[in-house]
Amino acid sequence: GQQLNQSPQSMFIQEGEDVSMNCTSSSIFNTWLWYKxxxxxxxxxxxxxxxAGELTSNGRLTAQFGTTRKDSxxxxxxxxxxxxxxxxxxxxxxxxxxxxxxxxxxxxxxP
Amino acid sequence: xxxxxxxxxxxxxxxxxKKSLKCEQHLGHxxxxxxxxxxxxxxxxxxxxxLEERVENNSVPSRFSPECPNSSxxxxxxxxxxxxxxxxxxxxxxxxxxxxxxxxxxxxxxxV
Numbered sequence: 105g106q107q108l109n110q111s112p113q114s115m116f117i118q119e120g121e122d123v124s125m126n127c128t129s130s131s132i133f134n135t136w137l138w139y140k141x142x143x144x145x146x147x148x149x150x151x152x153x154x155x156a157g158e159l160t161s162n163g164r165l166t167a168q169f170g171t172t173r174k175d176s177x178x179x180x181x182x183x184x185x186x187x188x189x190x191x192x193x194x195x196x197x198x199x200x201x202x203x204x205x206x207x208x209x210x211x212x213x214x215p
Numbered sequence: 216x217x218x219x220x221x222x223x224x225x226x227x228x229x230x231x232x233k234k235s236l237k238c239e240q241h242l243g244h245x246x247x248x249x250x251x252x253x254x255x256x257x258x259x260x261x262x263x264x265x266l267e268e269r270v271e272n273n274s275v276p277s278r279f280s281p282e283c284p285n286s287s288x289x290x291x292x293x294x295x296x297x298x299x300x301x302x303x304x305x306x307x308x309x310x311x312x313x314x315x316x317x318x319x320x321x322x323x324x325x326x327v
Contacts, residue, residue: 107257135314146221146305146318147258154314192258196314202271203316205258 110193110206118214123180125209127193135196136176137203138167142189150191151178183213218242221306221319228296229327236291236322238306246311247289249281252303252321264289265311296326 110127117123127136135154139147151162153169153176160167164181176193193206219240228234240247249261263271264283278300280292289306303323307316 137315139318144303144321144323146219146307146321149315149317152315194314194316199314200312202260202263203314207255207257 108193108195108204108206110209112209113207114210114212116212116214117183119184121183123183123187123211124177125191125193126175126177127195127206128175129195129204130174131197132173133176133195133197134173134199136167136169137194137196138165138176138178139192139194140189141192141208147192180211183211185213185215187211188213218317219306219308219319221304221322223322224320225323225325227325227327228293230296230298232296233292233294235293236304236306236324238289238291238319240287240289240306240308240317240319242308242317244308244310244317245286246309247283247286248307248309248316249289249291250305250307250318252305258305262291293324296324298326300324301326 108127108129137152138150141147151160151167156173157171158169166179168177190208190210192208194203222237246265251259261275262281267283278295282290303321305321306319309316
């Protein structure tokens with residue numbers, strides 16, 4: 105089935121640094137989502153994107169729906185220790201189809 | 216009150232036990248899902264319910280038995296599980312057809 109390639113798999117950064125991660129697919133998606141999962145918890149929705157080229161912010165987080173509709177990017181500015189967790193991208197190919205998830209990016213922020 | 220609530224949060228069971236996981240959503244959604252999350256693997260979709268009817272079963276072994284009595288509640292009945300079934304089990308809900316799904320906190324299951 106469809107798979108999403110999410111990179112990097114892990115990141116180790118210093119507090120205050122900016123972070124970038126991305127997801128790519130082999131087919132076109134209509135919806136891109138970004139989730140964050142804290143240890144022992146379920147994923148929490150951060151940002152939803154519905155239109156090619158769309159750029160959406162949520163506080164220090166900014167995500168973009170790639171113009172080819174085959175990729176999406178998430179940026180975190182001025183990272184803080186509570187940004188630690190696993191970030192998942194997810195995409196929906198067509199309305200009604202199932203979400204496909206990336207394998208996640210494990211983010212570690214050193215104070 | 217959180218949107219999607221799962222109980223219990225943690226469960227340890229023997230291979231001969233029978234237990235059930237419960238999920239309740241307060242978002243007015245009409246679709247509910249069970250996912251399995253194992254270490255270093257992507258989220259695996261197990262079951263999908265739309266308007267209380269099962270619409271998808273992704274080759275899940277019969278030792279996992281879902282039940283959706285109404286649009287707000289979803290259960291996963293477990294029996295004769297194997298140690299490799301140990302994982303975080305996540306429930307999610309959405310409006311049918313919409314891309315956005317909201318997850319519960321998960322149940323950490325350990326099979327001994």
